[in-house]
Amino acid sequence: MQEQSFSISGTDKLRLNVLGDLLCDRLDELIQKLDIKLKMYHREAIGKCEIHNGNNPKAISIYQDGERLRGFWQCRTRHCEQSFGKTVIGFVRAILTSKKYGWPNDDNKKFPFWQTVKWCSNFVGVKFSDLKLDLDNFDKNAFISNVNSLTKKKAMNPIVFFQKKNSEIVWKFPLCIS
Numbered sequence: 001m002q003e004q005s006f007s008i009s010g011t012d013k014l015r016l017n018v019l020g021d022l023l024c025d026r027l028d029e030l031i032q033k034l035d036i037k038l039k040m041y042h043r044e045a046i047g048k049c050e051i052h053n054g055n056n057p058k059a060i061s062i063y064q065d066g067e068r069l070r071g072f073w074q075c076r077t078r079h080c081e082q083s084f085g086k087t088v089i090g091f092v093r094a095i096l097t098s099k100k101y102g103w104p105n106d107d108n109k110k111f112p113f114w115q116t117v118k119w120c121s122n123f124v125g126v127k128f129s130d131l132k133l134d135l136d137n138f139d140k141n142a143f144i145s146n147v148n149s150l151t152k153k154k155a156m157n158p159i160v161f162f163q164k165k166n167s168e169i170v171w172k173f174p175l176c177i178s
């Protein structure tokens with residue numbers, strides 16, 4: 001069964017980035033609230049994947065820091081992140097799905113995306129529509145990540161970069177909502 005696809009406005013994508021940042025600030029508390037057994041090692045949460053209920057003690061990593069990696073996670077055994085999106089909000093959705101329906105389940109039924117967002121907003125104590133958007137900071141982050149990329153791969157033409165700047169900021173939040 002497929003969920004209906006829906007679009008998310010640019011403003012809401014920025015809010016999702018802010019929400020993800022707030023979740024990362026309180027990652028250890030978030031792990032407790034979700035009632036899972038990941039442990040923090042040097043700003044990285046590691047443990048069994050309780051989404052697909054695996055045994056590998058180092059299957060899951062969530063990264064608390066990093067320009068691109070902040071809040072990103074992966075399941076090394078079954079790549080559960082590919083089903084839910086690799087952001088911290090995707091991670092919360094994966095855990096809530098697993099607790100409610102099991103994962104994988106027969107219909108690939110997932111905890112609804114916007115209910116996950118609401119759960120996360122409740123956790124950080126700020127209504128989603130009230131999240132403060134720091135556009136200067138997003139511009140700065142987009143610039144820094146582009147500069148960082150100069151040392152790693154072929155640099156983007158600066159003119160193309162500035163043309164793409166806005167879409168780059170929105171692109172930063174790779175949603176997996178299907």
Ligand SMILES: [Zn+2]
Pocket residue numbers: 049050051052053054059075077078079080
């Ligand atoms: Zn997994």
